[in-house]
Amino acid sequence: MAIAVVILLLVLVSVIFHFASPWWFTPIASNWTAIDDTISITFWITGIVFILVNAFLAFCVFRFRFKKNHRADYEPENKKLEVWLTVITTIGVAAMLAPGLVVWGQFVTVPENAKIFEVVGQQWHWSYRLPGKDGVLGQSAVELISETNPFGLNPDDLNAHDDILIPSNVMHIVIDQPVKVMLRSKDVLHNFAVPQFRVKMDLVPGIETFLWFTPTRLGRFEMLCEELCGMAHYTMRGQIVVDTAQDYQAWLDKQFTFRESLDAPAGDLQLGQSLYASCAVCHGNNAQGNETLNAPMLAGQSAWYLTRQLHYYQNKIRGSNQQDTYGQQMSAMANTLVDAKAIKDVTAYIASLPALAIFPASVNNDSLARSIESGQRLFTNCAYCHGDNAEGRFALNAPRLAGQHAWYLKRQLQHYRASIRGSHREDIYGSQMLLMSRLLQNEQAIDDVIAYISRLTPSLAKQTKKVQPEKVLGLDHKQQEVSQ
Incomplete structure (x- = not known):
């Protein structure tokens, strides 16, 4: 009898929880109410079956409970x-x-008047591509991906030249x-x-899949990766903004085409050197950094990363937090730097400087050895x-983290x-680091993970001269050039 009552109570609590639960559908913002209706039909059918089956189970437990001198019939x-x-x-x-x-x-029948855009997924972020005036997306291939062609578009395909890139x-x-x-x-x-x-679809390497929808509500909506894609899968988030036609056009006019990216001039090292003169006051003539002035090492860092950070600073994506004193200065x-050309010139010059390495003190006590060992595990x-x-990794x-000052790495973590850093909604990679940190x-x-990073010496992009330090200054670091 007690078991039958418990079964009925579990059914009752489950039904109440289902209707009273705060975890329900988000307000719909597209044409796919039919998907909600289909899910509701499934809930009603499975819910009724759940109640009937458990009610029958409770009845059987009660009706055929043990009674002395009773025998069960075998049928x-x-x-x-x-x-x-069966029916x-x-x-x-x-x-x-x-x-x-x-x-x-x-869902698989796309309206003829639908506009097209492409979503490109990679560990662990999203980017997008729109067809240009020809209305056709150009050819792409993974083997064409590089620092200057991150979308992997075919430069020989004329249809790709007017494609609009949104990195x-x-x-x-x-x-x-x-x-x-x-x-x-x-x-x-x-x-x-x-x-x-109410839409979702897998992105499969080597295959182009698709879906369609009609947005019905203005606003900003979070886009998720709902396939376990690696260590930082949970940080792979994007946003879809639904605009009026006027606001959309204003946004579109700010984007650039693949042709424009191909025609963009390379950075001028001579102009970059002259622009770097003001940077050198804090970061040093060789971009070695200066702890007294809270300036990190820039030497050895890739131009694409330096460019991104300068754009972030200019657009208040980084350095807008009141607690980030040095970020506000930067x-x-x-x-x-008056325009994108100036940024390209100065980052090209910095990237051309010989990469430097920092030589920490040798491990001479058990406490530091344990810290480095712990840091190695954490660095995984x-x-x-x-x-x-x-x-x-581009x-x-x-x-690049190796060769950076320990005090700077610690402050950023x-x-x-x-x-303080990474909370701006347009700081794509910063928001990922915020979660990973x-x-x-x-x-x-x-402290442990930085102690380990401080002892890493990566292969450097350029051949540089190796100079052994005349004197090790512990974690005060002496910068010396090292070979690849």
Whole structure:
């Protein structure tokens, strides 16, 4: 009797929790109400079956409970019961599947007036591409991807030249305009999902998949990767902004085409050197950094990373937090570079400087040895993006860490953990680092991982002269050039 009561109570609590639960659908913002209706039909059918089956179970537990001197009847077959169960089950399954098949037919039938844009997924961020005036997306291939061609477009394909490139994680679309979303992956399996639009689809390497929807509500909606795609999968987030036609056009006019990226002039080292003169006051003539002035080492850092940070400073994506004193100073200095050409020139010059290495003190006590050993274990998470030797990886948008001053690395990790850096919604990679930094649970963990990074010597991009230090100054560091 007690077991039967418990079963009925569990059913009652489950039903109440279902209707009273705060975890329900987000407000819909697209044309796919049919998907909600299909899910509701499935819930009602499975819910009724759940109640009936458990009610029957409770009845059987009570009706056929143990009684002394009673014997159970053995009935191996009951054709009437089997027929009823088969018919009812078939009707229930058909009632669940039929609406889904109808909706799926609509889901794969794209309206003729739908606009097209492409979503490109890679570990662990999103980027987008729009067709130009010809209305055709150009050819792309993974083997064509490089620092100057991150989308991997074919420069010999004329259809690709007017393609509009959006290397941000934010995409804009027009309200009430059907859009066909082409999906492409650079590396592994990803999944495009926007809960408010009720759409999701896998991005499969080597295959171009698609979906479509019509946005019906203005606003900014989070885009998620709902396929486990690696260590930082949970940080792979983007945004879809639904605009009016006027706001969308204003945004579109600011974007650039593939042809423009091909025609962009290379950085001028001579002009970059003259522009760097003001940077050298803090960062040093050789970009070696200066702890007294809180200026990090720039030598050895890639031009693409330096360019991104300068744009972030100029646009207040970085350095806008009131607690980031040095970031605010850099924001003011970055704005002395008048245009994108000036940024390209100065970053090209910095990237041309010989990479420097920092030689920490030798390990001469057990405490430091244990710290480095702990840091090596913690760095396993960092190595997925930054490389085994902290050399940085362009493919994962991760900068070089090896050779950087320990005090600067520590301050940045502390800023990430405190949301001083990385909290701006347009700081794509900073927001990922904000989440990853919290894997370091305390100050000791930060010190340990930095102690390990300080002893890494990556292969450098340029051949430089190796000079052994005449004197080791512990963690005060003496900069010396090292060979590849």
